[in-house]
Structures are given as structure tokens and as C-alpha cells.
């Protein structure tokens with residue numbers, strides 16, 4: 363029998379980013395005994411990296427903004443595949459969640475009359491992103507954490523959950539190990555909230571941190587929950603491309619919101635040449651109008667650099683492919699040009715974009731106040747994820763909830779920048795509230811000794827193989843590396859059937875190698891072991907992305923198929939749903955999106 367410690371909670375939250383913290387605060391406020399587990403230290407979750415801001419229709423900078431415009435923008439950005447109920451709740455509740463954050467101590471940038479300042483971002487009709495320079499995530503995490511620690515939440519840092527435990531159909535807890543000592547712990551819980559973030563580490567070029575190995579997606583899938591929309595992976599248009607050691611690190615959309623322009627090697631502002639029909643009425647007709655928009659002129663339309671991320675990323679790829687890219691395989695992003703317009707542009711840029719200024723100065727020896735940056739697309743955010751109920755955030759597994767980036771629905775085919783941080787607050791709160799309610803209404807489930815024994819044996823198997831093969835078996839790093847290359851090269855921004863088929867074949871080989879992976883040494887401080895365990899999650903999400911992308915034979919939002927370059931109206935009415943069959947195989951089906959109620963249809967019509 364394995365040796366382990368046991369902890370008991372009403373609600374167990376897995377993940378301490380914005381979504382997990384907000385869920386834990388709400389569950390605790392409802393009287394539940396709450397435990398929270400995270401892979402890194404508290405305060406170091408991926409949310410801390412968020413830069414540009416939190417989208418909420420506060421209407422502090424433009425009084426024409428309201429939840430209806432935000433709802434319509436989100437649905438248009440998601441190409442109407444969004445879960446409309448989630449988009450509605452999100453748009454309606456985001457302003458209250460931001461004001462609440464302020465009441466808990468978040469120090470936002472201010473308008474001249476002392477309100478929370480809001481900035482422009484791609485796809486948002488009005489300036490909508492509440493922000494703190496370009497370090498909004500840090501302020502959000504700091505505030506939630508400060509508030510949360512006074513709620514009596516038990517935090518288990520540097521622990522990784524490897525299996526969800528079930529009693530029959532319902533959830534009953536989770537098995538984790540502590541990353542430093544390698545000891546197992548069983549967490550019994552009446553309700554579990556997954557808030558584990560995204561999947562970007564399945565790709566070679568990504569803005570995502572080491573934590574983004576798709577754990578929550580894979581844990582939920584293995585426990586019987588469904589995944590949806592996995593073909594929709596967001597490639598942010600602007601990541602650093604040079605030097606190689608920084609490739610993929612994010613360059614915030616805030617740069618374009620402050621007036622940054624995209625140029626090819628010929629110095630042409632290429633975005634003006636490709637404006638989608640459904641955005642023509644909302645896009646500036648010339649650079650002058652675009653600049654006025656960035657300066658807050660309410661009569662001006664947004665510059666084309668602030669079109670949705672899927673579109674901007676594809677335009678950049680086209681410039682590069684057609685030989686008009688920058689020397690290191692990107693394009694140019696220039697904010698220094700604003701010296702033509704603003705007297706003290708150096709101080710202005712340093713004040714508005716402090717992190718970007720230091721990032722380029724320190725990592726690339728580029729002074730962005732004087733010269734352009736080189737940028738290119740980077741794997742950034744997964745719109746797909748665990749399928750949950752819009753109001754409660756409960757998955758198909760009773761007692762298992764999900765929120766934040768690991769959950770799906772709100773973004774449809776493409777997420778608007780800033781909508782993630784507001785999603786974490788709005789739907790994170792809801793997940794905590796309804797998980798606490800579930801825990802109140804249901805007694806604890808049984809935790810079976812057999813499940814724990816099997817799960818610990820599986821987790822320790824790489825050591826057994828290391829010991830029995832005398833050092834000849836393959837370690838995890840090459841497998842992870844090969845997976846990242848396979849996905850980057852075959853299931854990237856522009857997709858084709860033959861390449862994705864190649865990816866599926868490659869994945870089969872990688873599954874096999876992962877099944878034989880060995881680790882050496884012992885359980886304490888062993889990153890090789892952690893990586894070996896990550897492989898199953900990375901392979902699961904990669905397979906789901908590839909199969910879903912093959913299934914959607916059209917181009918829409920973030921999913922672009924070279925062999926099916928147009929939209930297909932039939933696909934505009936379905937989500938692709940992925941689930942695990944009893945024999946372990948992955949099954950996909952197309953499921954119709956429920957009809958939108960008339961009052962929401964009318965809003966969309968009015969905002970066209």
C-alpha cells in the first residue's frame with residue numbers, strides 16, 4: 363500500500379492563478395473549508411505575466427460603452443461559436459468584478475478625474491481594458507492573494523495533481539505529489555475546481571510558462587469530462603523573434619493600443635491592405651484616423667493593427683512567407699514613430715509600456731523608444747477546454763468544476779485580448795460559489811484505496827523502467843522536444859490535412875515512446891520525473907487539438923485551413939466535442955450550438 367498524507371476539504375481548488383484564487387475566495391466566503399494546490403509558489407501562477415489589462419465595460423473613458431457592446435464584440439470576435447450565455451454573464455458581471463478588485467486594494471491607472479483608466483485593445487469597440495501599466499496580472503494576483511490569505515484558505519504550494527479521484531460517477535478528491543520531496547498526498551474533497559490554465563508548452567514557440575502543460579484538460583478528460591473547441595488555439599501576433607533565447611516571449615497588444623504600427627521590410631504598413639468585411643465599418647480609413655483613435659478621439663475608428671488576433675497573426679505570416687519579413691523571420695512593430703506626434707515620446711513610452719521597454723532593452727538590446735521591434739506569432743492561449751455549464755461552471759462529472767483558461771465556451775473561435783482576466787474574475791467567482799453550494803448539498807464521496815494504489819504505481823513507473831533498463835531507456839526531454847516540433851510544424855497557424863495526418867501518426871509514435879520513458883535518480887527534486895509525468899497531459903491535449911482541427915474542414919477564427927480557406931455555414935452552428943471512450947480512445951462529435959434567445963440576437967443585430 364502506498365504511503366501518503368491525507369487532507370480533507372469541502373472544496374479543493376487546483377490552480378492558484380486568477381481563476382483559482384477568485385474561486386477559492388468565493389467558496390471560502392460561502393463557508394466552505396477550502397484547499398488550494400499549485401505547481402509553483404503562490405503568486406507565481408501564469409496570471410502574474412498578464413500585461414495589457416482586464417476587459418470590462420466600465421465606460422470610464424467612453425460613455426457609449428456598456429455590457430451589450432462588450433457582449434457583441436466578444437461574440438463577433440469568437441465568430442459566434444461562443445457559448446452565448448457565458449458571454450452574456452461575462453459582459454454583464456465584469457464591471458462589478460473589477461470594481462470589487464479595486465475595493466480589495468488593486469491600484470489601477472487613473473483617468474484625470476480619478477476613475478479606473480481603460481485602454482484600447484484589439485476587437486473591442488471602445489477603450490475597455492482596466493490596467494496597471496503593462497503589469498496588470500501582477501496587480502491582480504497580488505490583490506487576490508492578499509485578500510485570499512485572510513479567508514483561511516489552506517494553500518499547498520509546489521504540488522502537482524496527477525489524478526482526480528472518483529466515487530462512482532462523482533468526484534471525491536485528487537492525488538498529488540509534492541515537487542520537492544516527491545511524496546504523495548491524497549486530497550479528499552466534496553467538490554473540486556480545476557483552474558490549471560493552458561496548453562502552450564505543447565508548441566516550440568510560445569508565450570506560456572513552464573506550467574502550461576494542459577494538466578487540467580487532461581485530468582478532466584481522463585475523469586470523464588468532455589473537451590470542446592480544441593481546434594481553436596490562439597497564436598498571438600506579436601512575440602519576440604530575436605535573439606533565439608527570447609523567441610516567443612510576448613509583446614503586449616498594449617503597444618498597438620498606444621499607437622504601435624506593423625511594417626514589413628519595405629516599410630509598408632501592410633495591415634491597411636487586408637481588412638475583413640465584417641470589420642470594415644469599424645476600421646480607420648487611413649493612418650491619421652487610426653492615430654486619432656489611439657489618442658481617444660471618439661469619432662475615429664480603430665487602426666487595422668487592432669483587428670482581432672487571428673487575423674493580424676495571419677497577415678504577419680503572409681508577409682513573412684512572401685519574402686517581406688524582417689531579417690530574423692518576423693515583421694517590424696514600431697512605437698518609436700510616435701515622436702512625430704508627441705513631444706516627450708520617450709518618457710511617454712516608458713511610462714505607458716514600462717515592461718516592454720525593459721524587456722527589449724535587457725533581452726534584445728533594442729531601445730523601443732528609438733527603433734522598431736522584430737515580432738512574429740507565438741502560441742498564446744487555448745480557447746478550447748473543459749466543457750462546463752455556463753451559470754455554474756460544473757463539468758459533466760458531478761462535483762467537478764472548471765474555470766479560467768482550462769475551461770471553454772466563452773471565447774468561441776477566438777478570444778479578444780483582455781477577456782481572459784475578466785473571465786477569470788467572473789466565471790472564477792461563479793465556480794467557487796457553485797462548488798461551495800455543491801459541497802453543502804452533498805456528503806463526501808468515498809476515496810478508494812485501489813484507485814490510489816494504481817495511480818501511484820503509474821506515477822512511479824518511469825523510475826522502475828530507469829532501474830531495470832540499466833540507463834539505456836529514453837528520458838523525457840527528447841520526447842517533449844519532438845512533440846513541440848511536431849505540433850509547431852504540422853498543427854500551427856496555417857493547417858492542412860496531410861500535415862495534420864502526419865502529426866497524428868507522429869503522436870502515435872510519441873505515445874509509444876512516452877509509455878516507455880524512464881527517469882533516473884530518486885523522487886526528491888527530480889525535474890526529469892516531473893517532465894515524464896507532464897508528457898501524458900501534453901500528448902492528450904495535442905491529440906485533441908489535432909483531431910478537432912482535422913474534423914473542422916473550414917477556416918474560422920484562430921483555425922485556418924489552407925485546404926479549406928473559407929467559412930462553411932454548417933460549421934458555424936456546431937462545436938466539436940471530444941471525449942474519452944471506455945477503451946481509452948479519443949472520440950469526436952459535432953454538436954449543435956443551442957439557439958440564441960431573441961433579446962441577444964437583437965443586440966448583435968443592433969451592434970453590426
Ligand SMILES: Cc1cc2nc3c(=O)[nH]c(=O)nc-3n(C[C@H](O)[C@H](O)[C@H](O)COP(=O)(O)OP(=O)(O)OC[C@H]3O[C@@H](n4cnc5c(N)ncnc54)[C@H](O)[C@@H]3O)c2cc1C
Pocket residue numbers: 376377378379380381382399400401402406407408409410411412413414415416417498499521522523524557558559560569570571573577578612742743765766767768779780781782783784786
Ligand atoms: C505574457 C502574457 C500576457 C497576457 N496578458 C493578458 C492580458 O493583458 N489580459 C488578458 O485578459 N489575458 C492575458 N493573458 C492571458 C491570461 O494571462 C491567462 O489566460 C490567464 O492568466 C490564465 O489564468 P488561469 O487562472 O486560468 O491560470 P494560471 O494563472 O495559469 O494558473 C494556473 C494554476 O494552475 C496550477 N496548476 C497547473 N497544473 C496543475 C497541476 N497538475 N496540479 C496543481 N496545480 C496545477 C499552476 O501552478 C497555477 O497555479 C496573457 C498571457 C500571457 C502569456
